[in-house]
Amino acid sequence: MLVWSRWGKSAGVSLLAMLTMVVAACGGTTPNNSPTLTRSGTITIWHNWEGTYLDAKKAIFDAYSKQYPNVTINLVHKPDLTSAVTTAVPAGQGPDVIAWVDDVVGKFVKLEIIKPIDGIDGVDMSYMNANFSKAAVDADTFDGKIYGMPETVEAITMIYNKDLITADKLPKTTDDLLALAKSYPQAHAGMYGVVWNTRNDAYFNAPWIYGFGGYYVKADGTDGLTTAGTKAGFNYISSFRGSIPAGVDYGVADTLFKEKKAAIIINGPWSVADYGKAGVNYGLATLPTANGKAVSPFVGVKTLMVSANAANPALAVDVIKWFDNKDNEIAQSVANKEIPANKLALADASVQAIPEVKGFGAQVANGVPLPNTPFMGALWDPVAKALEAVWTGKQTVDSALSDAHTAAQTNIAQLK
């Protein structure tokens, strides 16, 4: 019985798939004719918004449904969004819209999970350039096509506890930061000058790698792990051994800052609401300079992408265009202190008045875009492990990076 129902289900799915293909084939006969917009139907969005973030965003979608009552928008929270999408969409299922970060764009294009939105509902490069910052447009463009609508940008910066360190004592250079990390615990037992995941996280350590002139990977698959800049970045990170807890990870750093046991944390905009709740009197400052040049954190662009299986792509594009228009971006920013990717919204006085937007915005200006090449996926794991090998003293910087280079190139070869 069980077996037969399984059969029935899979037969149904393949019938559906065939039907989709027939429909797609019919659509293909008139290639230059973009889908026409009919504002009726259901749009399902898979996202990872939580708490107050979600409330503000839901209100915007509700306003759309109110204006166009024939449109139902389903927001579905997926904690493990990347794997949920990579499983569901190739199997012919999944949502109409995926709300995630731009570093998955290249990967999702290769996996045929998302489709380009050029020419749908009036979206083209001039529309994008007129509405969004250059970094945001670049992040959502892959192989010359537009694959998403930028929502907000984010980058990590220095967040400091005003009760533990005054603004004039903040480190200005990488040497200052290291000196503070070394001296602070000596003056304050059981406390730390600065904390972040120095142990095994490629994202949180990117500012130093890129700041000292290194890089992770280029669009053609060349990795920069054995370059002098990357080595200098690794050496700098490992010089914090003994001044940051040996077992540090995101949670440890976060807890230390919340418990007022760390003067400075390097973290992103998503964290500040919680620090406020924990009673930390925090301020924001840009990361220090290395050799006279600002270090560069990754700038991630939160993005709404249209699934390859979207039944009504024109409606999906219309919804995400609405979501990221000037007024709605201002509303999100005011509610959650997020930095809008929409430059018209960012320029608005009500947004500019938010200190967090100003603080993180200054850091975003120094940042490098989070690479959206699918090869970046081959780098996260080797870089994290190389950091750990150096942090725990098991390998020298040279041999750790040489092993990471080998591992990354093995991964990259599999992707080609």
Add this chain to the structure above:
Amino acid sequence: MIIGVSLISLFPIIYNVYISFTNQNLYHFRHYSIVGFVNYGKLFKGLDADFFIVLARTFLFVGICIPLFLIVGMLAALAVNHPSVRWKPFWRVALIVPWAVPTYITALVWKFFFNGEFGTLNQLYRVVAGPQAGLPWLTDPNWAFGSVVLANVWMSYPFFMVVILGALQSIPSDMYEAAAVDGAGSWRKFWRITVPLLRPAILPATILSAIVTFNVLNTAYLITLGGPFSSAAKPGATDFVMVYAFRNAFQLFNYSYIAAFAVVIFFLLFTVTMGSLRFTGLIQEEAR
């Protein structure tokens, strides 16, 4: 029935073998091609290949855990079985709790115990060794291995305790009395009466437990994520067979490579299990 069985258990196995000869991974998910023995070549490319490291480490883990299960389980059983112990039913229930709690809960509790900064163990250690001290429970490869062994022993010894307790209670007490009349001390009684009579109960439990320990996933993965890693090109210090397979299949999405890995592990376990079944069969015959 036959169709059902072949669909549910045979088809996935055959499909797995088929996948192991392709290049299927995250980026060749729908458009993959047959590549022959490439994945098997990667597994056996040299003695320092991941496969041998992971396998040797897993055997070491089993080799350390099983004797500890036996010793701790035996001690607990002997203690509970001792005539002077009161409230026996209570102790029996209390000692089985670690085994009855779902492993992911205990694993996460242990993960907290081992935390270098806030963990219970280091908090206690600091009382003795000063405020800045800390033991590298999860950050040093050897310590992390030991930490996982410790957590795993704590979770698994009650199983042996129960098995041994059952067998202990079935040993007639007049045997001990007779031995005492012949002048045997308690040490001699233990080795000459208790151990031989426990053997038929302990052996199958040991073999089953060895297979379960070989397949350990949640205990190790939830506490260490397979790490700490002392090189990007090598498996981590607690990358046991299933942890390695899980990471490669569901985090790195190397489906075809890990399918080949699974095929080899399958044959290995199949041989070991068949051998052990014969072995226990012989033992049972001997015991009859």
